[in-house]
Amino acid sequence: MSEASTSTGNGDAKQLLLAVNNIEVIYDHVILVLKGVSLEVPEGGIVALLGANGAGKTTTLKAVSNLLGAERGDVTKGNILYKGEEVQNLDPNQLVKRGVIQVMEGRHCFEHLTVEENLLTGAYTRRSGINDSLELVYSYFPRLKDRRTSLAGYISGGEQQMCAIGRALMSNPSTMLLDEPSMGLAPQLVEEIFERVKKLNEEQGVSILLAEQNTNMALKYAHYGYILESGRVVMDGDAKDLAENEDVKEFYLGISSEGRRSFRDVKHYKRRKRWLA
Amino acid sequence: MTAEASTAGEAGARSPLSGLTGKWWFWAAVIVAVFAIVGLDVWGLDEDAENHKAILSFLGDGLVGFLKAVTEPVALFWLKLGFAIETSMTGLLVGVLYSLVALGFVLIYKASGMFNYSQGVMVLFAALTFVGLTEYGIPVILALVMAVGVMILFAIVVEFLILRHLVNQEQIILFMATIGLAFFLEGFGDTIWGSNVKKIPLDLPSGAMDWLTIGDWNVQVQWLDISAAATGAVMVVALAVFFNKTRIGRALRAVADDHQAALSVGINLRTIWIIVWSVAGIVALFAGIVWGAPSGVQFSLSLIALKALPVLLIGGFESIPGAIVAGLIVGFGEKIAEVSWGDSLGGGIENWFAFMLAMVFLVIRPQGLFGEKIIERV
Ligand SMILES: Nc1ncnc2c1ncn2[C@@H]1O[C@H](COP(=O)(O)OP(=O)(O)OP(=O)(O)O)[C@@H](O)[C@H]1O
């Protein structure tokens, strides 16, 4: 099993923002889901967390944002450092105040609130500068401005994803945990959303930890990537290297030397052997 | 809305009749038919029409007799317009209070998914506290402020001892917890304040106001009803503004919509629960004082909450406008029913009319009048 390397990002020595050290997560006191996951997010980095269904991506993100508690999940081993401080015992509310916010899988907009009200709830932990943030969100997602008075339950899936990201942005975060923003969206829309996220990262300096099944797209925008399988990190490296890696190509991008192949054809035992041996 | 926008589906379970009963024209047709038949019969509008007789013989005298017995008093009642208006006003004013008690339930239900069985006892406890404090010689205004303080303290204690330990539990467990809370609060109030009937020491306005004259009938409205309704209306409006325009109100609605997402944006659920239970407590205090004013604060006050139950069934458990409108409907409906049918049924209709109406709603529209729209995207 490969340990998370300490040199992340594009090779330059950026400051470490978030460090997850060998955590184990158990649901309902008995279901062991993460079996020692370590990863790092440098200041200003985009780090991708890849893996198939049930690999533990969402669980990892929720461990960081501490939304696990609401699902009867527990971090039972290891620790999580944010800016050098141990944060695994903080409430989500305190984490948001420190600048860590999660955009949940499946968007989770407040359906009976308008788009603008959704955005404003994102600023719940703040007292000032809210209007500036609102303008900022609208400048990144002009479509939200057009839909500001619509109920969030009635806007399209892409707009809901923008709404969820915009809502998180309203908390003025330094780190955003993005859980499958591509879920259920058309390819152009996925591209559009990733472009915005990249812009946010570059212009606003928001560091991103991105959980994705869309490996291809994620590796295109991320600087660094981790591949998760059955609750373990089985591989990590610079995004470019991962995208070039034969195994990743074959098993996660569905491309092999014989041409494109369906994900379904890949046999589980074969993947394990190659990576764990 | 663009093409990609969605459609709204209706929520809830379907009754077997719902295909027809959901259609407004079905009910319109039923009502027209009933009135046509009864009208023909009762008022003899079309005495010698052959087809009329045919219809009558077809339906049989039994049905017509029944319909006549049911509808005639209502018709006669409305013929006395002045009296009708007076009765309606009284009913609506009481309805405002029903709305208020129901709102206490709705708030807690929306924010924590908890059906608060103890709401009725909270009404009793809050009023007892207020009256008890005044009996110690504390000025009324100060006692009122202190009673509000006690209800907020109660909210904090409930959150600390109960709510935070029951996160993620089944609804039935939450419900059981509130039953326990009700019994505790009842005994606790009894221990502290005693169980004798207490008089509300407020100089509430008494007497009646002559409002208008129709024919030879002077329409009068009780000052007590008016002042209670006015205060109730102010509270309802204040709550609506609080919910829709403030940061905390927005957070409350967010929690009601999606607990997880609310957590994720940094909303502290515990704070929200304390606020909601405090508001419910203050609403209870007000309702207790108003209801206790005529007959004193006593155990029967906690039964008011029972009246809120049909209001909830009619309005929908999750709807604030629903609670308000349904409260008015129940207050209005039960007065009219009492006055119209009270004589022939031996009175006491006011006590069960709301429940019967609620049953009808359960069959026709299980999610309630304003039951939360379930948003479904296509
Ligand atoms: N609340 C829970 N209680 C018990 N088990 C859970 C819970 N949530 C997730 N799991 C289990 O943990 C494992 C990892 O789930 P997780 O949601 O983290 O995977 P994921 O990588 O995000 O998958 P996906 O790509 O489908 O979102 C799965 O086997 C899942 O069944």
Ligand SMILES: [Mg+2]
């Ligand atoms: Mg997931």
